[in-house]
Amino acid sequence: xSSAVFTARxxxxxxxxxxxxxMPLLGLHGGYSSRGEIExxxxxxxxxxxxxxxWTPDLPGMGQSIGxxxxxxxxxxxxxxxxxxxxxxxxxxxxxxxxxxGFLARAVAARMPERVAxxxxxxxxxxxxxxxxxxxxxxDPGATDGLDERQRSEFEGYFVWHTAAMAARFRAxxxxxxxxxxDDIVDRIxxxxxxxxxxxxxxxxxxxxLGRRDGLLGYRxxxxxxxxxxxxxxxxxxxxxxxxxxxxxxxxxxxxxxxxARGVDGAGTPPR
Numbered sequence: 282x283s284s285a286v287f288t289a290r291x292x293x294x295x296x297x298x299x300x301x302x303x304m305p306l307l308g309l310h311g312g313y314s315s316r317g318e319i320e321x322x323x324x325x326x327x328x329x330x331x332x333x334x335x336w337t338p339d340l341p342g343m344g345q346s347i348g349x350x351x352x353x354x355x356x357x358x359x360x361x362x363x364x365x366x367x368x369x370x371x372x373x374x375x376x377x378x379x380x381x382x383g384f385l386a387r388a389v390a391a392r393m394p395e396r397v398a399x400x401x402x403x404x405x406x407x408x409x410x411x412x413x414x415x416x417x418x419x420x421d422p423g424a425t426d427g428l429d430e431r432q433r434s435e436f437e438g439y440f441v442w443h444t445a446a447m448a449a450r451f452r453a454x455x456x457x458x459x460x461x462x463x464d465d466i467v468d469r470i471x472x473x474x475x476x477x478x479x480x481x482x483x484x485x486x487x488x489x490x491l492g493r494r495d496g497l498l499g500y501r502x503x504x505x506x507x508x509x510x511x512x513x514x515x516x517x518x519x520x521x522x523x524x525x526x527x528x529x530x531x532x533x534x535x536x537x538x539x540x541x542a543r544g545v546d547g548a549g550t551p552p553r
Contacts, residue, residue: 282320287338287364295338295364296345303332304398304545305369307361307389310337311380312406312471314458315344319379321454322403325530328538331545333375336368340381342466344458350466353473358388365389365396375545377401377537379526380498384474391481399544401488401537403526404495407502408475415496417441418520424448432456441494441522450527480509486544487513488536492521492528514540 282300289295298316306327310319316337323335339346341357351357365374375398378386383405390397420443425433428448436451437443489507491500500517507515516536521528 287367289360289363291360293341293349293351293360294346295341295349295360297336297338297364299334299336301333301335303334305365305372305374306333306335307365307374307376307386308335308337309361309376309378309382309385310340310343310458311382312467313343313462314380314455315339315461317344317457318454319377319382322379322526322530323377326526326533326537328534328541331541336364338364340385340470342463342470344461347461347463347466350463352469354385354388354470355473355476357470358385358392361385361389362392365393369396371396373398375399375401375541377403378405379403380523381406381471381474387478387482390485391478394481394485397482397485399486399488399540400482401490401540402503403490403533404492404498404500404523405489405503406471406474406498407506408477409502411499411501412496413494413499413501415441415522416494417443418494419444421445427452428456431459435459438496439522440524440528441492441496441520442524442528447524447528454527455524483510484512486540488540489513489515490525490533490536491515491517492523492525493517493519494522495525497523512543 308319341349341351376386383402424445
């Protein structure tokens with residue numbers, strides 16, 4: 282993984298990671314997180330083929346972009362579109378977004394729908410939150426012994442599988458992002474990520490993956506919204522929460538392979 286810096290026309294700076302070869306893929310992490318988490322997710326869930334040139338920015342106010350301030354979520358989407366134009370040229374590309382990154386993925390796709398080959402939304406942030414009672418699926422004795430008090434609280438509020446394997450996953454993929462963000466900036470982004478995206482993304486091949494036990498965002502708003510998406514595969518996973526891509530990587534990987542076959546390889550494209 283190499284590091285890069287993108288400076289927008291406005292002077293805003295985004296730090297980003299880059300790895301791999303092939304069609305460009307933009308990976309967008311969630312709120313109060315950093316690119317390390319989406320990079321860990323992509324490592325687990327991307328199929329072996331086709332190959333991708335993966336670009337993973339730290340969003341404004343988070344990770345190494347913590348010093349970059351924005352007024353609202355729309356400004357973040359504009360920055361990401363400028364990044365895409367700068368690094369991808371005129372190439373078609375794929376977007377994978379988790380949580381806030383899912384909302385931003387749709388916002389970017391709506392601005393350049395002819396360029397987006399496929400869109401994967403993993404527990405995306407909806408305009409209206411409807412958190413579900415989380416309900417722990419399984420608890421292993423001693424699973425969180427290696428976590429400090431702060432980490433244990435974050436883990437238990439995020440994951441519904443309280444097992445040693447998931448605690449190890451949390452330590453490796455999530456814990457490094459804790460507190461590496463500016464509350465004021467991230468709060469502004471999260472609170473303004475409620476505007477209407479429009480119907481420009483409706484015909485893009487989409488995968489929408491939701492956890493039925495998502496105690497942070499819920500799944501019902503996203504499910505209702507997806508009814509207008511003519512080329513969407515929509516899956517609600519009963520025994521998963523907001524950390525679904527960490528808890529169910531094999532399932533995500535299989536469904537992403539199907540999405541990419543439809544969007545990148547062109548299989549299943551409806552007649553014009």
